[in-house]
Amino acid sequence: MKRERxxxxxxxxxxxxxxxxxxxxxxxxxxxxxxxxNPGDIYRLLVQHLQLVFYSASIAIAVxxxxxxxxxxxxxxxxxxxxxxxxxxxxxxxxLAVIAIAMSYLGIGRRTAIFALVVYSxxxxxxxxxxxxxxxxxxxxxxxxxxxMTPRQVLFKVEIPNAMYIILTGxxxxxxxxxxxxxxxxxxxxxxxxxxxFSGLAMxxxxxxxxxxxxxxxxxxxxxxxxxRLEKLIISPGIPRGE
Amino acid sequence: MIELNHVTKIYPGASQPAVDSVSxxxxxxxxxxxxxxxxxxxxxxMRLINRLIPITSGSISVDGKDTMGLDPIELRRHxxxxxxxVGLFPHMTVRDNIATVPKLLGWTRTKIDxxxxxxxxxxxxxxxxxxxxxxxxxxxxxxQRIGVARAMAADPPIMLMDEPFGAIDPINREILQxxxxxxxxxxxxxxIFVTHDINEAIKMGQRIALLKEGRLIQAGLPDExxxxxxxxFVKSFVGADRVLKRLNLLKVRDAMMTNPVHCLSDDSSxxxxxQMVKNDLAFLxxxxxxxxxxxxxxxxxxxxxxxxxxxVARKLTLTVSPERNLKEALSQMxxxxxxxxxxxxxxxxxxxxxNSTTLSTLVxxxxxxxxxxxxxxxxxxxxx
Numbered sequence: 001m002k003r004e005r006x007x008x009x010x011x012x013x014x015x016x017x018x019x020x021x022x023x024x025x026x027x028x029x030x031x032x033x034x035x036x037x038n039p040g041d042i043y044r045l046l047v048q049h050l051q052l053v054f055y056s057a058s059i060a061i062a063v064x065x066x067x068x069x070x071x072x073x074x075x076x077x078x079x080x081x082x083x084x085x086x087x088x089x090x091x092x093x094x095x096l097a098v099i100a101i102a103m104s105y106l107g108i109g110r111r112t113a114i115f116a117l118v119v120y121s122x123x124x125x126x127x128x129x130x131x132x133x134x135x136x137x138x139x140x141x142x143x144x145x146x147x148x149m150t151p152r153q154v155l156f157k158v159e160i161p162n163a164m165y166i167i168l169t170g171x172x173x174x175x176x177x178x179x180x181x182x183x184x185x186x187x188x189x190x191x192x193x194x195x196x197x198f199s200g201l202a203m204x205x206x207x208x209x210x211x212x213x214x215x216x217x218x219x220x221x222x223x224x225x226x227x228x229r230l231e232k233l234i235i236s237p238g239i240p241r242g243e
Numbered sequence: 244m245i246e247l248n249h250v251t252k253i254y255p256g257a258s259q260p261a262v263d264s265v266s267x268x269x270x271x272x273x274x275x276x277x278x279x280x281x282x283x284x285x286x287x288x289m290r291l292i293n294r295l296i297p298i299t300s301g302s303i304s305v306d307g308k309d310t311m312g313l314d315p316i317e318l319r320r321h322x323x324x325x326x327x328x329v330g331l332f333p334h335m336t337v338r339d340n341i342a343t344v345p346k347l348l349g350w351t352r353t354k355i356d357x358x359x360x361x362x363x364x365x366x367x368x369x370x371x372x373x374x375x376x377x378x379x380x381x382x383x384x385x386x387q388r389i390g391v392a393r394a395m396a397a398d399p400p401i402m403l404m405d406e407p408f409g410a411i412d413p414i415n416r417e418i419l420q421x422x423x424x425x426x427x428x429x430x431x432x433x434x435i436f437v438t439h440d441i442n443e444a445i446k447m448g449q450r451i452a453l454l455k456e457g458r459l460i461q462a463g464l465p466d467e468x469x470x471x472x473x474x475x476f477v478k479s480f481v482g483a484d485r486v487l488k489r490l491n492l493l494k495v496r497d498a499m500m501t502n503p504v505h506c507l508s509d510d511s512s513x514x515x516x517x518q519m520v521k522n523d524l525a526f527l528x529x530x531x532x533x534x535x536x537x538x539x540x541x542x543x544x545x546x547x548x549x550x551x552x553x554x555v556a557r558k559l560t561l562t563v564s565p566e567r568n569l570k571e572a573l574s575q576m577x578x579x580x581x582x583x584x585x586x587x588x589x590x591x592x593x594x595x596x597x598n599s600t601t602l603s604t605l606v607x608x609x610x611x612x613x614x615x616x617x618x619x620x621x622x623x624x625x626x627x
Contacts, residue, residue, distance in 0.1 A: 143330030146295055146403075147344050147393075148320030161334040236334035238377030 026210065034207035042196070046215050049192035052110070052182045053219075056117030057175045064122050064174075065167070068129025069155065084130065091123040095181045103188045113182070113190025120181055121174035128170020132163030164235050172227040179220040183212070193219075245269040245292060245401065245433060249301035252287055252457075261287045263457035264301065269450065271400075272431035276448035278438055280480070284457040285437050289403050292435060293322045305401060320347055323394035323402030323432070327409040329386045331378040337363075337389055338374045344397040362392040365426060384415040391423065395430075405437045420446055441481055445469070445491050453477055465492055487570070490602075495572050496565040498602060499586045499595035505530050508537050508553025515552045516545040528585060529556040534592045536562065536585060562587040565594050572597055 026032055035042060071080050093101075095116075102116040136159050144154040160167075186194030193212040200209025245268070252262040262284045269275040277285035290296045292303055294315040303310045310318055331340050339346075341362055342355045350358070360370040366388040378386060387408060394402055408416045408423075420443065427434070438444055444451050445465045452462040461473040469485045469492075472478040482488065505528035506515045519527055519542055529537045529552055538556035548555050563572050563584045576584055576599065583598040 137328070137330070139326060139328035139330040140332060142295075143324065143326060143332075146293060146319060146324035146326070148316050148318075148347055149343075150316055153347070158332060162332070164334075236377070238333045238335065238379060240333075240379055 031207045035211045056114045060118045060121040064125030068126040072133040087123045108189035113185030124174040132166030136162045246304045251300045253299045265459045273449040274434040275450045276436045276444040278444045279454035283454040323399040325394035325404045325407040327406035329390040383411045401433045490570040493569045499597045501595040503596035512548040536593045
């Protein structure tokens with residue numbers, strides 16, 4: 001533990017220096033002009049992007065946790081593998097294709113974008129929920145039942161708290177990937193920072209592209225970091241982490 | 244009281260019943276040990292009692308009430324439950340772990356806190372130190388203690404314990420067993436105790452039920468199993484050293500000879516020697532007038548000595564308490580090559596003498612009639 005702090009600081013310092021050099025270079029090439037002249041546009045699209053991520057992640061977490069939990073119940077034993085395999089196959093479909101398929105049925109607009117994002121983040125959440133609950137020591141579940149907990153109490157007071165570390169890791173992965181995928185919702189008229197990225201790509205305008213790409217990347221990094229913080233708050237200090 | 248009446252459990256798809264028509268009564272305040280080789284159905288039988296496993300046929304009643312007529316959740320909340328893997332919840336502090344059942348029963352915070360501290364003290368853990376620890380900060384022995392405390396939290400009259408001391412090293416296991424017996428002495432719970440260790444069964448059980456392939460082979464007092472095994476299986480299960488194991492069950496008090504031959508410290512040396520020669524005694528215990536052990540004299544020291552026997556008495560450091568079990572006493576006798584052990588109570592008074600003759604009579608084989616090199620020790624009282 002003690003050795004890792006200085007190394008972390010060292011890396012942060014390196015990153016700051018690298019970012020500074022890149023920034024200077026971008027400025028020299030005039031890439032920052034667009035961003036300087038249109039801060040309002042970037043802000044508006046950033047908010048749109050955040051909304052896309054927030055709505056889709058909230059729905060995906062709610063649905064994913066529910067499906068994941070239901071899959072671990074004993075009455076689902078026969079279907080569990082099938083469902084997980086099906087979801088695995090769905091996950092291999094590229095995100096762009098998911099968005100395209102969603103568009104062909106739902107038309108264009110934000111709803112379509114959110115729908116596609118939810119579908120795409122569902123699997124990591126379901127998987128981690130199932131894996132998290134399954135790695136809970138059966139002795140804990142047995143002790144819970146033996147002491148007279150109802151099945152619901154065993155789930156909420158024993159299984160989920162002990163699966164939390166793995167579940168939250170899955171959610172974090174899903175949300176961070178979601179930030180990147182959300183850039184594509186521009187293609188179905190969902191808005192977001194993808195607007196700048198894809199326009200920049202189409203017009204071969206590095207300034208425009210960077211104005212979208214840099215905030216997207218920062219958003220992903222900040223969200224990842226926030227989730228790590230959140231994990232520390234939510235997960236009981238009694239649970240060993242980092243295995 | 245727990246009554247099992249032709250209890251049978253057949254798992255779906257299994258050809259053999261896991262538990263086959265077991266009938267057994269466990270009286271209030273007793274520890275009943277379920278023992279047998281692995282796969283004999285002892286754990287299943289235990290889990291049928293609190294309905295963690297549904298029964299196939301037969302009936303189980305707890306305090307006269309058929310468990311099938313009770314709500315399983317309510318039933319379990321009133322039956323303590325401790326398992327080998329302990330199963331402490333890692334995300335909860337020791338306090339919250341112990342408070343599990345009281346919380347389910349809706350106790351108030353103050354009542355729970357008081358109970359947690361009381362239980363921690365009972366299992367020999369300092370409440371202030373351990374209350375707020377998490378299970379991963381506990382040693383194996385401490386975790387097992389908390390596991391037992393958690394099972395007793397709501398003061399259930401009945402407890403089910405599945406190898407509760409199984410996961411710890413032999414030394415700590417002995418300590419925990421002793422502590423638990425001390426607690427049980429006070430609390431008088433009705434306990435089902437599952438183990439595969441015959442020594443643990445003999446030590447913990449007032450009653451032992453030996454199972455094999457789901458059937459109850461023999462149930463009875465530990466001494467009955469050792470002394471009168473029902474068949475070859477029981478005989479081999481309790482082990483070839485079953486005779487020695489009986490020594491575990493008996494206290495020094497049960498085997499000692501009271502009022503052993505001795506002299507007082509102010510008896511005249513000459514007269515004591517005379518009596519010792521006459522009775523063929525090489526050594527003799529010396530006490531004061533209050534029956535307190537002072538030591539022993541031998542013929543060699545007394546020879547030619549004019550004065551009191553107490554003046555030439557040698558110290559006798561190896562004595563045994565009447566509450567120790569005979570196995571420990573015998574081990575002491577063997578390791579120090581003693582023919583007899585003087586039994587001394589806590590107040591220093593001599594209570595009796597343990598010699599190899601009485602021991603060998605007890606364990607069922609005859610041995611040298613004479614008490615080793617001490618010569619014949621009789622219940623004759625003062626020698627003069």
